[in-house]
Amino acid sequence: MNAGLVWDRDGADWPNRNSSRFIRAAGLQWHVQIAGSGPVALLLHGTGASTHSWRRLMPILAGQFTVVAPDLPGHGFTSTPDAKGLSLAGMAREVSDLMRTLALQPDIIVGHSAGAAVGIRATIDHLLTPRAIISxxxxxLPFGSLVGQLFSPIARLLASAPMVPQIMAWRGQSRAAVERVLSGTGSKIAPRDLDYYARLFKSPSHVAGALGMMANWDLKQFADDLPKLDAKLVLIAATDDKTISPADAAKVALLVPHACVVSLGSAGHLAHEERPEEIAEITLAVSRGLD
Structure with a gap:
């Protein structure tokens, strides 16, 4: 089994391939897509995903923005750092180093799931200075249940076992298994999008990156730091999300000085893949409101 994804093979039909480039930054080899012109919009995907998840949103935003969408460390076609580099603070530093290497400063950050946390962490730490963040x-927020409290230690254990990513990637070769995982998020995505996730889940290096990311994050400290965020924060909460409770957005809004909640009906955790036009409209409205 090939441990990592190979661009010439696995990326031959990658979405928005013409916008792809490979950049060396923060000691990593990055796959990043850049398109359009105008204010910079940085798109940060969630755990276990990649640039493919922006395949329909990115071209829409490129009409108004310079869109920058990287594969996060350990994901997709970007190389994997050590455990410290897979922490939330580590990823924030690495993404910020990438943007400095590109000589681009985001005017707005659009982050999905864990990607939103990366963007917010980088902003709180004054590594990036966006005027607005769309989550x-x-x-x-930390997982509140007992299962949630055990989740990170279990992920850490799995990530430290050399054979676990290979075993999970082998399981990922079952399209039905991948489909069950994604449907469990409350989202209904197109078959083509499912194909890309299946391709990612077959890669032990991608699986190891996702596990390492989950194992090394401290969301309790992050939640304590949320009141320090100065940028405007727009929290999109999909009503059918089965991964992150929509109620979390309201809780976060109480912690952040300049925050508001936008409810999105009939969408699950992968709302940006299900409803890219509406996410684009919200992004454009937020950007206009900054002028």
């Missing part, structure tokens, strides 16, 4: 079903 799509953001994973911004």
């Amino acid at each position: 799509i079903n953001g994973a911004l």
Whole structure:
């Protein structure tokens, strides 16, 4: 089994391939897509995903923005850092280093799930200075249940076992298994999008990156730091999200000085893939409101 994804093979039909480039930054080899012109919009995907998840949103936003969409460290076609680099603070630093290497500063950050946390962490730490952040079903609060409290230690254990990513990637070769995982998020995505996730889940390096990311995050400290966020925060909460409770957005809004909640009906955790036109409209409205 090939441990990693190979661009010439696995990326031959990658969405928005013409916008792809490979950049060396923060000691990593990055796959990043850049398109359009205008104010910079940085798109940050969630755990286990990649640039493919922006395949329909990115071209829409490129009409108004310079869109920058990287594969996060350990995901897709970007190389994997050590455990410290897979922490929330580590990823925030690495993404910020990438943007400095590109000589681009985001005017707005659009982050899905864990990607929203990366963007917010980088902003709180003054590594990036966006005027607004849009969180799509953001994973911004600690899991409250006993299962949630055990989740990170279990992920850490799995990530440290050399054979676990290979075994999970082998399981990922079952399209039906991948479909069950994604449907469990409350989302209904197109068959083509399912194909890309299936391709990612077959890669032990991608699976290891996702596990390492989950194992090394401290969302309790992050939640304590949320009141320090100065940028405007728009929290999109999909009503059918089965991964992150829509109620979390309201809780976060109480912690952040300049925050508001936008409810999105009939969409699940992967709302940006299900409803890209509406996410684009919200993004454009937020951008106009900054002028």
